[in-house]
Structures are given as structure tokens and as C-alpha cells.
Amino acid sequence: MKNNTIKILGISILMTFYSQGQEVKVKRADKSFDDYAYIDAISGYEELVKDGYSDELIYKRLGNANYLNANYQNASQWYGKLFGIEGLTIDPDYYYRYAQTLKSLGSYKDSNQWMEKFISVSNVDGRAAKYVENRDYLDTIKNNSGKYIVEMVSFNSEYSDFAPMFYDQGIIFSSARDTGLTSRKIHEWNGQSFLNIYKATILDEKVVDVSTLSKKVNTKAHESSTTFTADGKTMYFTRNNFSNGFGRDDEGVSRLQIFRSTLIDGKWQETIALPFNAREYSLAHPTLNKDGSKLYFASDMPGTLGQSDIFYVTIDANGGFGIPQNLGADVNTEGRETFPYISEDDILYFSSDGRPGLGGLDVFATNSEKGVGKNQVVNLGAPINTEEDDFSFVVDAENKKGYFASNRSGGKGNDDIYSFIELESPTFVCNVDITGVVRNQENASILTNVDVQILNSAGEELTKTISDEKGEFNVAILCSKEELTAIAVKTDFKEGRINFTANEDTNTFTVNLTPSKMISGIGDDLAKSLDIPVIYFDFDKDDIRADAGRELEKILKYMSDYPELKLDIRSHTDSRGNDAYNLDLSERRAQSTKVYLMAKGIEANRLSAKGYGENLLANDCFNGSACSKLKHELNRRTEFILVP
Template identity: 55%
Template sequence: MKKTGYIFCGLAVMALMASAQDNKVKKADTKFTNYAYASAIQSYEQLVKDGYTEEEVYKNLGNANYLNANYEEASSWYGKLFALEGADIDPEYMYRYAQTLKSLEKYTESDQWMDRFNGASATDQRGVLYSENQDYLEQIAERSGRYELKNIGLNSKVSDFAPSFHEDGLVFSTARDSGLLSKNIHKWNNGSFLNLYKAEQDDQGNFTDVDKLSKKLNKKTHESSTAFTKDGQTMYFTRNNSDDGKFERDEEGVSRLKIYRATKENNEWKNIEELPFNGDSYSVAHPTLNKDETKLYFASDMPGTKGQSDIYVIDINKDGSFGTPQNLGERINTEARETFPFVTQSDKLYFSSDGHPGLGGLDVFATDLKNERGEVFNVGRPLNGEEDDFSYIIDEETKKGFFASNRKGGQGNDDIYSFVEMTPLDFTCHTNITGIVKDEKTNALLTDASVTVYDKDNQVVSSSSTDDKGAFEMEGNCAKGSYKVVATKTDYEDSTKTFNTEKSEDVTGIEVMLVQVDNGAPIGTDLAKYLNIEPIYFDFDKYFIREDARNSIEKVLAYLNEYPSVKVQVRSHTDSRAKDSYNMKLSANRAKATAEYLVAAGIPSNRISYEGYGETELTNDCDNNVPCSKEKHQLNRRSEFVVVE
């Protein structure tokens, strides 16, 4: 893509530390820092001819050519830069050198520099993506051959790009007729400023009546990349920051890009307004609407941007106001350029990037916005190639679309190509997770065990159950990362098995072992009898816990701690002596004292209930009419621990 001011600058411009006495170097530096790259290239090349071999000269020659998509020239200068002895060079130059080598189809050499870049910048998302997809050329080859391309007749000898569907034709950006006056020439690449044009399409698909879209829209600034509402009455477009059609520049002398909105009245575009989330110190560009026209996607280097430019989305409210821009995140955005988004009717996002693994320059990529963990796909050849491929749009019903490229064989610097998508890109994920669940002690295969897969955020990915052979199978998540398989079955403890995936791949042979558990005493059981311990006895007419009862009650506590779901009722009793009413009160106090002992020892109060039974449930025949020994009466003064849940 020949740079004409409609994408973002990239690497921060670095001023040269040249000798103050050397006027030629200072002039070349001034041109570079003022973004007059075309003129700077000429000056630096003359300096090299004069014998200058300084590190900064090579850096700036590489960058100036890189930012003008002169990748072959950029590669040459970056190569000279890395050939210098003792140079301490930022890893970003390694990445750019690797990218330019791709554009020369030197993929093996490019990969070597990507390995060096990844070693120097281990956390950089571009290096991570490369290391996880070192077979990227094979992946791209698998998705290639799906398009038929055609260079269309509306192209000129300069730059034509950023097509958008409008009525029965196209609106696009071009530098074809700004003239040769110096005020109409952009110093970035000595090219003309951009205007918006429209072209009608006849029944044979040929474009006719190519003309400017509107004089009110086209000023002495760059205008590009449009998006229209379905009714054709509202448009969004990109323009340099301007005041009444004249450039407005920031403190660095740069006229940033902004998105504007216009509405049609009486077949004229009017009410041109700057959108409120623009800024004078950053660029906002390349608008596109979703199906419902409730969201606007765009590219920007606003604060919070991960790379040189990121893809953002913002809500469009019913009253025409806007929400807050949201970065689409590292699944899509890298430290390089993500730009020219386009969203289809089914919420597929197409965009251009030189940060994801590609063939060189900007490549077109796609992902499903409805799947937050979906993979980002390179759409493959022949649409992508070694140069810049960008501003992709498609009609999903007809499978026809357009994009721009500066590939060899075109009519101008950038040409618009039409295409037919012969085979749609498969966005679905096809990964399987398979395994078995077994009894850890007996090694028996367990049927009807529930199996659930969770991602690293503990979100459910998929669920299933084991069959009559103890096996399970379910669809997995295509996203790389860590996962866990949790198996559950009645009368068994839950068990977890973890695994990691680097990319879309099947996971097989998972073996989850379950340990059978003792469910404990059934409801209605007195734990004293179940645990084979001495009952909790009380002194005559007393309700305090005796010392000889503490050993037994501690065993009850241990059981309750081992089975935290068990609930018990403390049932306390008296012997037959004293009045019945008095004994009911005494037994209630004994039950309360026993329950409070358990709660004080750490058992939650909602697990312990209590009740006094007086002398109504004697363990022997020592009632009011039967004389008994002290020992027999003692057997009735007790507390029981009955399982109720």
C-alpha cells in the first residue's frame, strides 16, 4: 500500500544525532522528522553516495521506504543496518526486516529474523503468534485458492483503494485528479491528496460514470474509507483533521485522521460533523457498520492502543450519540498495524494486519466476532500476496467483493480488485476432547459420570457423560490456553484433569480417576451407636458436659468435620425421677448445652438443632413405678446425636 497519509505512521520517529556541522544530514533529518519521506529518501541516498554509513541514516532510509511500502528498498537498507558492527538496534527493526524479506519471498530468511525478534521481545504478541504458528505457510496454503480475482476498469495510474458498497455501485478513494500544484502534493510520498469517487456498475459488472462523490465532501485534505447506512442517507468517512478544508496539525506538526459523519438532504451530502471520540493527538479512521447499524468499527492509535493501530468498536445510540470506544483486544490486535476493518451481515470481521503471520506487507485476516475465543484466519492466496492487501469488503449473499493491493502488474500504485469467493472460509471449530473415567481403587470403567470442560477463566466449554464403556467425547474450544476436565459421579469424589492446547487441535487419551466415598451414617442414625462410642451422660439434675463425655463428643466433632454436609439433631433425656414438666425443661437445657459445645468447637449452627425429650424415651424399665439403682437411672440421663440430613 503506497502510503498517502491514510494509515498510521508506525515506529516513533527518531531524531538523528548527527553532527551539527553537517548541513546535509540536518536537512535530511528535518525532512524525515516532518514526515516528508519521499524527499528524505532522496537526501539520505545522496548522503550514502557521498560516503555516509551511519546507523541512523540506514534506519531512516529503511523506515522511510517501509512506510511508503517500498519493501524491496527497505529490505536493502535494513540489511545494511544489521551488517554494521557493534550497532545496538531496537528489536522493532528485526521485525520490519523480517516483514520486508517476506515481500521478497525469502521466507526462510524471514523466519530466522523472526526467531531473533522473538528472542529479543519474548512478550511481544507478534513473536508469540509466530512461535505458536511456525507452520503458518502451510496453514495459509490450506486456505488458499478460494478466490477468483480481477483488476477492474476504474483504476488509475495512481492510488485507488478503500472501496465501499453504495447503492448499485462503489465509492472509493483515489489520488487521480488533484493536479501537480505543490499545495496538492503530499510530502509523505510526493503523491496527490485523496478524494472520494463513485462509480456505477452495469448489468455486466463493468463500472461506468466514474466521478467525484461530492464537492462538499472533497476538500484539500485526504478523504477516504467510507461506510453507508442501508437507506443511503448517512455516511461515515475518514478525513485529515481540518478547519474549513485546511489542514490542522498537532504539536508534532502532524495532521491526524478523523472520522466524520454526513447526512443526505435533497440528494446532497450535508451536515458534515466530526465524531466526538476523535482526537487531535491521535488518528481515528476506516469506519464500518455492523448489520443493525448499532455499532461502528474503526482503526485508531488512540490512548490504550496496543500497537501502531488497533481495531476498536463503539456503540451508536438510538439518538445518534455514541458510547465509549472499546479495543477488540489481543486476539485481534498486535503491536503492529491492524487496520481497514469490515464487518459482514453475519458478524464476520475482515481486517488487514502486518502483525499476524502472513505473506508480507499487510494481509487480509478474518474472524468470527460472535466467538470471543475464535481463531483469526489468514484468508490465503491469491487474495493475499507478498505486498499490501487491504480494504476488503464482501457481499455474503453473492460471494462477490472488492479489495485493494499494490501488487505487481497493477495499473497504479494501489489498485482495486474485484473477487468472487468460490469456497467460503470455514469459521467453525472442529476439535474433539476424548477420554475415560475409572474407579481409582478397582480400575473399573464408570458409566453415567458427568464430565465438564472449563477454560482458564472457569467458564464452561462443553459437557457430556460417559457411555457404557466409561468413555466420553465432546467438542472443545479452539482457543489456545489451559483447560480442566472435571468428572463427577454419585458416591464418588469429584476429580480434575488439566491439559493445555497451543491452537486448534484434538485432545485424546484423558483419563480421570474417581475415588469412591463413604456417604456416612443414614438419616435417623444415632452417631454414638454408629461410631461405637460411649454415650454422653449427665449427672443427676445437671446439664453441664462432664469430663468423661469429652472424648466421645470429640469423635462426633471429627465425624461432622469429615462430612460437612451432614446435619444432626441433639436429643437429650432425663431419668424418671422428678416431675415430668421439670424433666422436660432439664432435658432441653442438656440438649442446648450439648449443641452449644459443638458450635463452640466450630460446627456451623445451621447444622445443629436440639430438642429435649424429658423422661419420655427411657432406655430401660426404670419409670415412675419401678424402683431402680443409680446405675440404671444413669443410663437414661443422656444426649444422642441423630442424623437428620
């Protein structure tokens, strides 16, 4: 009995020590995760799992730590275990991340199934909306693919190399490679050395030298992602909040910031932090537009829609800065938008995991200067994009060559730089929203079921619609800076017109119609009642022109509203030309008009047609008369006579 008591006591002591030891491991792993030391956190949590832990928080953090280090296959494993725990209510973002990690395995069918689950549990999320709009995204990406020839560059290291940028006779890039000159400082986020900026000198398309940039730029902190003014004398780049030591926020994190340096007598000068940096959030990956008037960058500053967004800030002639502006939901999502680049032809390239893609970060493109309309965002497709992270894309718009980085399989290091030749530039569909309301001019009441046409400056129909129960209409047209016309037509009202220029994303206006009770007695000419000008035909032609078709829409509308009415179409010419020829031509035109109306839905038994040539002139401009051209034109008419 005594021996049993001793054994039991011994077991209790061992269990207590074991429990205390596990608690220490948990606290240590949690601290590593909270300190963004993800490599240590992964090791700590994996050890706990081996010891038998199957905790929701551990699976979440193992998934996230791997996801944020682009270890998508491992992340997929831990997210899968998380969703294997029954009875949990899990934040929708985990559904999205799990779907993303499945893509990295090439499991697009499974990924799409989890996207459908993500849609079902997310209330309002732009990523869900973009997926719903394009469930056939793989077909779209396939159509965009094959437009680049890609090759890995020779100067990659076994570590992380990325963020290439054109400069002088070569490129500037970021690397975690070990130069051997100093002891390597390891970054706890990913277990690699801190980044520095390097230059690869390229002559005759061959790399002749790779060297670090000035110590005025490179420090003990991270430096990466450069951009240069057109003259090459000013550089913007990314660095930790660092000046004789790391500056940290209240959580002890040294955020990323953007710095500027100038080149004087061939030497980079002391760096200056930009005035809108802050220790509470990060700014990174700057890029300048062609004239240097705007600086684009990625940030998680207040106002960010997701984990990081693309922003821009204006730069005045004296080098001063405006207030950073978010590019908005046309570009940014609830995910990660990062590594912007503006090409010389004003295309914005960026990487995102918030849009339908092949997996991880994909490279997308859109028009950078919105100008008019909402611009389409295009996935560049393979071989630029893969199941892994593809990012930091730059291209010379003139010679169609460029670089980007990827952690795809088959590389030399963690991230590698690739060169490419562009075979075809991205193309975009740009749309403008046209919205409006139709009202009665006399009392401002709304008018429903009104036919609305949008015409271009040449009078060609771009689109048409009908006002709804609120008198409102909405259409989308391709972007255009020309003057457009909206025409509203309703029975018992005079036609309403308004000219406008589509110079905003959304153009809203009111079209007013004046009441005008139609004369609909037998023998009346609807052309006069409906204020239809001459129905023009091309010389010696009898087919209905586009402008004539728009006028005939008024006849169609009236005939539809009054289905009991019948029409006799009467075509006339002036007296110029051969009498028999004019008679034949007018007959052909009358019949052509009848066929057009029948094709639009008017029954044949409601229509008759006859050509009269010059037999029923509207004035005394007979053969050989000295009438003016204008008086002759009065005889070139089509009548739409109401008949029993």
C-alpha cells in the same frame, strides 16, 4: 613553503565548507523525516549515503521511510545495511520489520531465520508468540488459498486507488488521481496527490461513470474509506483534521479523523466530526455492522497495543456514541491492524502485518461478535494476499462478490482495486477455556489427580483431563451455547458434578467431592460402592455405549488405584423374552464389558465375566408376573464383584 601553507589553508577551508554542507543536509533530511515528509527524507538520506555516510540512524530512517511507504524491497536493503554494522544493540522491532521486508522478496526462509532472531531478542511480544504457535504458517496459508477468483477493475488510475465500498449502483472508493479541475496538491508522505472520494457507477457489471463525490465531502485534505448506514442516508468517512485549514497537533501533524455526513434530497450535507476524534492521534477507516449499532475503526489512540489497532464504539438509537473499546489481543498485535470491514454475516475482515502472512499487509478474518469463546483469526491466503500490501477488503455475503486493494506487481498504479468472486467463505475454530479446581467438600482442601470429564447436553464426552498438584485443571473445548457438565471422579470420594454454560471466553468454577471410603471386601459389588447406575446397552446390542463408557471409567479408576483387586463381571437381564436368548445376550454383554476394560489397560488375569440371563433375578418378577416396567428394569443390571 608559503605555497604549501596556502594549499593547506585552502584545503582546510574546503573541508570546513564541505563539513558544514553535510551538516545542513543531515538537518534537512532529519526535519523531513520528523515532519513525515518521507519522500523528501528518502531523497536526502540517500544523497548522504552517496557522500559516504554510513550512520546507524540514517539506515534506520531509510528503512522506516520506505517501510511506511510500502517500498519493502528498498526497506529490506537499508535494514540489511543496518544489521551489517557490528556491535549495535538494535530495537527488536527492526528484526521484525526486516523479516517482513524479506517476505516481499519471496525470501521466506531468510524471513523465518530473522523471525527466530526476533523471538530471541523480544521479551514479550504477541507477534513472536503467534509465530511460535504456527511456525508452519505457510502450509496453513496454502490450505486457505484458492478460494477466490480475482480480477483488476477497469477504473484504476496510475495513482493510488483503494478503499472500495458498496453504495447504490456501484462502489465508492478513494483515489489520488488527477481530475484536471484543480492544481494537484502533493502529499509529502508519499509524493502523491491528496486523496478524494469517488463513485464508480456500475450497470450490468460494466462501469458507466466515475465521478467525484460532493464538495461538501471532498476538500483540500485527504478523504478516504467510507461506510454507509443500511438506508444509504448516513456516511462515515476518513479525513485529516481539517476545517477551513489543517488542524495540527503539537508536532505540527494533521492527524486523521472520522466525519459523518447525511444525505438530504439527494445531496450530502455539511460534515460533522465525531466527538471522540482528537488532534493527538488518528482514527480512520470506519465500518458499520449490519444493524448500525457499532462503528469499527483503526486508531493509534491511547490503549493501542501496536502501531494501530481495531476499535469499536457503540451507537445508540439517537445517534449518540459510547466510549471506544479496543478489540484486544485476540485481534490486535504490536504491528499494524487496519481497514476493518464487517460483513452481513458478522465476519470481521481486516489487514495486519503483525501476524504470520505472505508479506506486507495481509487480509485476515474472524468472527466479529465474540459471543462465546476465543475466535480463530484466519489468513485468507492467495490470491487475495501476496508478498505486498493487500487491504480494504469488502464482500457482499449474499452474492459472494467483493473488492479489495493491493499494491502488488502487475497493477496500473501505486495501489489498485481488484474485484473478486468468493468460492468458499472463511471457516473458524472457536474455543472456550474451561478452568477449575477440585476440592474436598468437608474441609475445602485441594484434591490432586482427579479425573475430570466435560460432557455436552447429550451426555457425550467433549474432553477429559486430570487435576494437577494444585487441584486445578484446564481444557479447551469448541464453542457451545448449550448446557455442559463437568464430572470429577476420585477413588474414596463420591462423584462430583457441576452444570454450566460456556458463555464467556474463560469459565472458572469449583467441583466439590464428598469423602466416601469405598467398601472393597471380597464379594462386594463395585457398582453399588461407586454409585454406578445401570450399564445400558442398545436393544439387542452388546457394544458399550458412550454413556456406559463414562460409568465404566469409575471402575477403571478404582482398578488402577488398587492393582491387587480382581473383578468378576456379571450381566443379568429381566425375565421378559426367551430364556435362552436372554442368557446368550447377557453373556455377550458381560464379555463385551470385559473386553472394554482390557482395552483400557486392565490385565486379563484380573477380570472374569459371565452372563446369567434371568437366572438370578433381584426380585420376584419371574416369567409371566405382573410386575411394572420399573420393577423389571431392576433386574437389568451388571455387577462388578470383587473376587479373591
